[in-house]
Amino acid sequence: MPLKCCFSVSQSTLFHQPCGFIYASPKTFLSILLLKPKSSSSIQNCNPRISNAEPYFSKRKLNLTVVTMLIWGILPNISNAALAEETELERYTDSKEGFTLLKPSSWTKIDKAGATVLFQEKDAGSNNIGVVVNPVRLASLEEFGTPQFVADKLIQAEKRKESTKEAEVINVAQRSGEGGLQIYEFEYTIDSTRGGMKRIFSAAFVASKKLYLLNIAHSDKPESPLDPHKRMILEQVLHSFDVATSA
Structure with missing residues (x-):
């Protein structure tokens, strides 16, 4: 038409x-x-598994977790996904x-x-x-x-x-x-x-x-x-x- x-x-x-x-x-x-992407605090509040587990994680363990993610390439993959979104x-x-x-x-x-x-x-x-x-x-x-x-x-x-x-x-x-x-x-x-x-x-x-x-x-x-x-x-x-x- x-x-x-x-x-x-x-x-x-x-x-x-x-x-x-x-x-x-x-x-x-x-x-x-x-x-707007959810803040890290709002994500934690919405995820009972994360909030319930918080008392069992020390600062040292959390730091090791981040290092492990970097070694495995998880964080770079997240960045690449964000970049792919922009290039659409x-x-x-x-x-x-x-x-x-x-x-x-x-x-x-x-x-x-x-x-x-x-x-x-x-x-x-x-x-x-x-x-x-x-x-x-x-x-x-x-x-x-x-x-x-x-x-x-x-x-x-x-x-x-x-x-x-x-x-x-x-x-x-x-x-x-x-x-x-x-x-x-x-x-x-x-x-x-x-x-x-x-x-x-x-x-x-x-x-x-x-x-x-x-x-x-x-x-x-x-x-x-x-x-x-x-x-x-x-x-x-x-x-x-x-x-x-x-x-």
Whole structure:
């Protein structure tokens, strides 16, 4: 289905007909903080085997344990795993339209009518990352409304669709981008007859009288939920969306 980009410049109609990728999900603007790794103390508190064993370990034994781990190469393997996570993403910059973001290196770029750029996961085309850029009369997104106001408009537009069975906003946030540019971010879930349960991460900003919309869609069905590692990757993509700096 071709993308329909029907954004106008008035507050009453800006979200009346939201754009859609692949399964007709609207462009959005939402956010979540990056998943933080648990601290060592929180891990111990969550593991009864470790906490129960603490009285039996002396400082000397603990030091020997660390040395043993180093000899066996366990800690280097952990570092390599963290490095592999970082290399899953690569920078994509559109100098013509003036935006940049990270994307999974294995996701392929495809042509889609109406989309400025669209990336799909291999063998899972409904999982995608898309950007749409449209001219507007607004100088900034704040002129339209607060992040919560935008989120409310967004979810109302989703619920008006005949294919939507349920839609719920999970998170709303605002962050500063390049040069202090204000970027709205959103996360929501949608259950649709045209794609089942989906998790959507979206971001939006206005720069140079253009509206930039990022939409990340991923399957999140009860029988195969979005796993924490993939979620972390998609959140990094979300938080990387920004205006491109001129060389």
